[in-house]
Amino acid sequence: MAEHREGAGQTGQLSEHGHPAKEIHQLDRVVIRFAGDSGDGMQLTGDRFTSETAQLGNDISTLPNFPAEIRAPAGTLPGVSSFQVAFADYDILTPGDAPNVLVAMNPAALKANIADLPKGGTIIVNTDEFTKRNLAKVGYDANPLEDDSLAGWDVHKVGLTSMTVGALAELPVSKKDAERAKNMFALGLLSWLYSRPHESTMAFLERKFAARPELVAANKAAFNAGWNFGETTEGFAVRYEVPPAQMAPGNYRNITGNAALALGLVAAGVKAKLPVLLGAYPITPASDILHELSKHKKLGVTTVQAEDEIAAIGVALGAAYGGALGITTTSGPGVALKSETISLAVALELPLVIVDVQRAGPSTGLPTKTEQADLNMALYGRHGEAPVAVVAAQSPVDCFHAAIEACRIALKYRTPVILLSDGYVANGSEPWLLPEISELPDLQVEYATGPNGEDGKFYPYLRDPETMARPWAVPGTPGLEHRIGGLEKADKTGDISYDPANHDFMVRTRAARIEAIDVPDVEVEDPSGEAKVLVLGWGSTYGPIGAASRALRQRGVNVAQAHLRHLNPLPKNLGEVLASYDKVVIPEMNLGQLANVIRARFLIDVVAYNQVRGLPFTSTQLETMLEEVIKNV
Amino acid sequence: MSNALPVQLSAKDFKSDQEVRWCPGCGDYAILAAMQTFLPELGIPRERTVFVSGIGCSSRFPYYLNTYGMHSIHGRAPAIATGLSVSRPDLTVWVVTGDGDALSIGGNHLIHALRRNVNIKILLFNNKIYGLTKGQYSPTSEIGKITKSTPTGSSDAPFNPISLALGAEASFVARTIDSDRKHLQSVLRQAAEHQGSAFVEIYQNCNIFNDGAFEVLKDPETRDAYLIRLEHGQPITFGKDGSHVVTHPAGSFGLAVSEADKVDAGEVLTHDAHAEDPAYAFALSRLAGPDLRHTPVGVFRSVRRPSYDELVRNQLDAAKAKAGEPEADLAALLNSGDTWTIL
Numbered sequence: 001m002a003e004h005r006e007g008a009g010q011t012g013q014l015s016e017h018g019h020p021a022k023e024i025h026q027l028d029r030v031v032i033r034f035a036g037d038s039g040d041g042m043q044l045t046g047d048r049f050t051s052e053t054a055q056l057g058n059d060i061s062t063l064p065n066f067p068a069e070i071r072a073p074a075g076t077l078p079g080v081s082s083f084q085v086a087f088a089d090y091d092i093l094t095p096g097d098a099p100n101v102l103v104a105m106n107p108a109a110l111k112a113n114i115a116d117l118p119k120g121g122t123i124i125v126n127t128d129e130f131t132k133r134n135l136a137k138v139g140y141d142a143n144p145l146e147d148d149s150l151a152g153w154d155v156h157k158v159g160l161t162s163m164t165v166g167a168l169a170e171l172p173v174s175k176k177d178a179e180r181a182k183n184m185f186a187l188g189l190l191s192w193l194y195s196r197p198h199e200s201t202m203a204f205l206e207r208k209f210a211a212r213p214e215l216v217a218a219n220k221a222a223f224n225a226g227w228n229f230g231e232t233t234e235g236f237a238v239r240y241e242v243p244p245a246q247m248a249p250g251n252y253r254n255i256t257g258n259a260a261l262a263l264g265l266v267a268a269g270v271k272a273k274l275p276v277l278l279g280a281y282p283i284t285p286a287s288d289i290l291h292e293l294s295k296h297k298k299l300g301v302t303t304v305q306a307e308d309e310i311a312a313i314g315v316a317l318g319a320a321y322g323g324a325l326g327i328t329t330t331s332g333p334g335v336a337l338k339s340e341t342i343s344l345a346v347a348l349e350l351p352l353v354i355v356d357v358q359r360a361g362p363s364t365g366l367p368t369k370t371e372q373a374d375l376n377m378a379l380y381g382r383h384g385e386a387p388v389a390v391v392a393a394q395s396p397v398d399c400f401h402a403a404i405e406a407c408r409i410a411l412k413y414r415t416p417v418i419l420l421s422d423g424y425v426a427n428g429s430e431p432w433l434l435p436e437i438s439e440l441p442d443l444q445v446e447y448a449t450g451p452n453g454e455d456g457k458f459y460p461y462l463r464d465p466e467t468m469a470r471p472w473a474v475p476g477t478p479g480l481e482h483r484i485g486g487l488e489k490a491d492k493t494g495d496i497s498y499d500p501a502n503h504d505f506m507v508r509t510r511a512a513r514i515e516a517i518d519v520p521d522v523e524v525e526d527p528s529g530e531a532k533v534l535v536l537g538w539g540s541t542y543g544p545i546g547a548a549s550r551a552l553r554q555r556g557v558n559v560a561q562a563h564l565r566h567l568n569p570l571p572k573n574l575g576e577v578l579a580s581y582d583k584v585v586i587p588e589m590n591l592g593q594l595a596n597v598i599r600a601r602f603l604i605d606v607v608a609y610n611q612v613r614g615l616p617f618t619s620t621q622l623e624t625m626l627e628e629v630i631k632n633v
Numbered sequence: 634m635s636n637a638l639p640v641q642l643s644a645k646d647f648k649s650d651q652e653v654r655w656c657p658g659c660g661d662y663a664i665l666a667a668m669q670t671f672l673p674e675l676g677i678p679r680e681r682t683v684f685v686s687g688i689g690c691s692s693r694f695p696y697y698l699n700t701y702g703m704h705s706i707h708g709r710a711p712a713i714a715t716g717l718s719v720s721r722p723d724l725t726v727w728v729v730t731g732d733g734d735a736l737s738i739g740g741n742h743l744i745h746a747l748r749r750n751v752n753i754k755i756l757l758f759n760n761k762i763y764g765l766t767k768g769q770y771s772p773t774s775e776i777g778k779i780t781k782s783t784p785t786g787s788s789d790a791p792f793n794p795i796s797l798a799l800g801a802e803a804s805f806v807a808r809t810i811d812s813d814r815k816h817l818q819s820v821l822r823q824a825a826e827h828q829g830s831a832f833v834e835i836y837q838n839c840n841i842f843n844d845g846a847f848e849v850l851k852d853p854e855t856r857d858a859y860l861i862r863l864e865h866g867q868p869i870t871f872g873k874d875g876s877h878v879v880t881h882p883a884g885s886f887g888l889a890v891s892e893a894d895k896v897d898a899g900e901v902l903t904h905d906a907h908a909e910d911p912a913y914a915f916a917l918s919r920l921a922g923p924d925l926r927h928t929p930v931g932v933f934r935s936v937r938r939p940s941y942d943e944l945v946r947n948q949l950d951a952a953k954a955k956a957g958e959p960e961a962d963l964a965a966l967l968n969s970g971d972t973w974t975i976l
Contacts, residue, residue: 318716
């Protein structure tokens with residue numbers, strides 16, 4: 001890694017434990033991947049390391065990667081779960097293309113991840129798991145720790161399990177519980193190696209095992225044993241520091257995209273002064289939004305775990321009809337099932353937010369892997385002419401703001417809005433500069449309270465001249481009793497109408513009112529002002545595209561970057577922006593869905609760069625690709 | 634929203650300005666008229682009454698009532714009504730559905746609304762046929778039914794809607810007939826008063842595609858022998874001058890019909906709609922054969938258990954009791970967990 005450069009070391013002091021203090025090297029950026037069996041607690045270990053790192057003030061980006069199976073057979077390749085964390089003394093946009101350090105808890109974790117670790121990188125490996133049986137399980141003929149197959153890497157062979165069990169020998173815990181604490185030993189070792197503060201982990205262990213004090217003691221002891229092992233063993237000659245990043249002043253917390261999205265929905269309810277009702281059916285990778293929202297009844301959030309995806313959106317729509325902020329959260333297969341109800345919401349012209357945390361498809365596809373291939377479905381996946389607004393989140397923190405924006409559009413324009421997230425931003429995390437509530441947009445809208453016609457009657461489909469929204473006349477309002485439904489409605493009255501001219505008018509009106517939604521102009525980032533190539537993205541590709549663009553600029557290569565939050569309607573200035581570049585490149589984790597929209601809409605032959613591997617782009621691959629395009633312009 | 638003072642309304646107040654477009658002679662007219670004359674006696678303001686329907690002939694019902702209403706999509710009315718009911722406890726929410734809408738495409742939503750005991754009143758107009766799509770067999774059509782889509786007879790066995798509702802843990806289950814306004818209104822009244830889901834099957838004649846499906850229950854020549862009127866706390870007798878009774882033979886899981894003079898008075902079953910064990914109501918629901926002989930009408934089961942709405946509301950209220958100013962609570966929420974400060 002170009003960014004993994006070492007600064008001047010400090011040597012010579014004695015540590016607090018009396019051992020000769022180790023040399024400390026300064027790094028500006030480190031990427032660590034914790035990998036182990038699904039049951040090894042790697043997600044938790046990664047989370048804790050991230051939290052410690054956040055406390056230190058580094059910028060952070062994380063990427064968990066876990067199997068769809070809850071517990072695949074122990075020790076097998078499908079059972080490997082990993083968590084990658086990048087941290088730096090400057091602001092970073094991605095969790096890193098490749099790790100500098102791989103923590104491998106078993107042979108499967110080593111085998112599944114070694115290809116991603118550049119030569120020269122560090123491997124910390126749990127030797128206790130490298131038994132004949134475990135090696136055979138993953139197809140190692142020989143023990144890679146005992147031959148030269150790991151030559152070129154800096155390998156630290158550590159008996160993580162046995163040392164943990166040894167360290168806990170005096171404590172009143174079972175051998176099984178002692179073995180399970182090995183992830184804390186690994187965390188302690190890594191925390192020592194990268195000079196992380198350990199207080200938050202100690203506090204966390206006290207919270208997590210509050211009901212079982214013996215486990216608090218055991219896990220703390222394992223952590224400390226790992227820390228002390230680093231300090232005393234000769235195997236680790238050098239310790240590292242990554243100084244804090246320059247970050248804007250304020251309060252921060254580390255947040256995943258799913259948590260940020262859920263909090264955005266809560267915030268939208270507060271800023272709209274409306275109760276929030278979520279209808280949801282559990283689905284990976286969206287379920288965490290349901291889990292999070294179910295905790296916030298105090299803030300007026302009701303969650304209904306419905307019998308299926310269709311019921312989930314039905315419940316949300318019923319609540320919206322009653323005047324609530326109706327939300328449904330799901331992933332691609334769920335959106336497919338909700339399609340008919342979204343069309344009904346288009347006809348009813350009620351506010352509704354549909355969150356699609358995209359995963360790799362078609363069908364069940366790769367449920368825990370990321371993709372952006374639901375854009376076509378979001379834009380077009382309904383019967384009849386049924387346009388809806390589409391908004392996409394570009395980073396974990398941005399999920400908060402994108403959720404508020406989706407709710408703003410839904411409420412103000414009385415329309416279904418599809419909010420696209422994906423597995424990458426949903427499960428990834430980054431530090432969040434916590435916003436002031438007063439700075440969040442005011443989302444209040446008015447219910448209809450009386451007749452709106454000049455003749456003193458109520459017209460359910462008489463529109464606001466500015467927003468083209470119809471009145472939100474909720475049941476319970478005296479004098480506004482009316483009937484709505486999926487049958488085509490007459491303009492203004494909302495009565496059933498089979499009149500051809502009326503249908504033509506209503507179809508065009510529904511299209512026009514979505515097209516007329518006020519969305520901000522797209523902004524272009526081009527510090528040089530001289531770029532000839534524009535790279536256009538949407539959603540979670542923001543991080544890798546941004547990192548690639550920066551890397552190019554650092555090398556004197558000009559590139560302009562623009563990122564779309566609004567996929568429907570598109571920003572009004574987009575055509576003009578696109579036309580001002582010689583070439584437009586669109587990287588997407590699909591086979592060119594936005595590229596096709598842009599081609600059709602603006603008649604620009606964009607360069608589509610596509611990948612559907614269930615993994616985000618690396619910034620390096622985008623950098624290489626963009627440089628090639630720029631060279632040929 | 635509005636206060637709950639009883640209001641004096643008449644049937645006319647509940648008629649919308651829309652032209653009713655069912656086929657002349659359809660049983661739906663009778664049900665609509667019964668509903669329009671029944672609603673005023675509830676004393677609930679029009680604006681707090683909502684009818685939600687799915688798709689099918691019966692689902693046009695909301696258009697003809699001057700209340701709030703939504704004509705939604707096929708089978709989904711119970712789900713939409715659930716969202717409305719749980720978020721708006723001040724409303725009275727009715728679902729109007731048919732045998733295809735509720736039992737075929739929407740079967741899942743029906744059973745889950747019933748098991749949750751959502752505070753909605755579900756009226757299932759059962760005409761044993763698909764009307765709006767012009768005459769295919771439905772999930773309540775008898776096996777062997779010859780229709781446009783089954784020219785040599787259908788091969789699938791029908792649902793018994795009452796048995797199904799009981800199996801789905803429904804707390805209120807009743808059956809009535811379109812042509813008997815008095816009985817229909819009496820059942821609607823009990824359904825409206827029930828806290829939780831009320832399921833009412835209404836036998837409804839489709840005079841175009843399945844005419845006379847329930848004729849034996851209406852024809853003065855046959856109805857006494859075919860129809861059993863259930864009254865809570867009353868012995869279950871039927872037939873001319875109480876000629877027949879329902880008993881529970883020892884050693885049997887089911888119920889039986891006997892001639893009144895062949896059994897002791899003590900053996901005649903007394904109807905208990907409030908029996909906790911649904912097995913009794915289920916046994917009642919199995920009395921009738923495919924020929925409709927021994928069809929009970931009335932309230933099969935009416936028991937009190939907490940509604941979904943109440944349980945959800947209780948949790949919300951408990952949480953809200955601890956709430957402060959919303960923006961302050963939101964700020965506290967965002968700032969919770971492991972936070973740090975950059976100066």
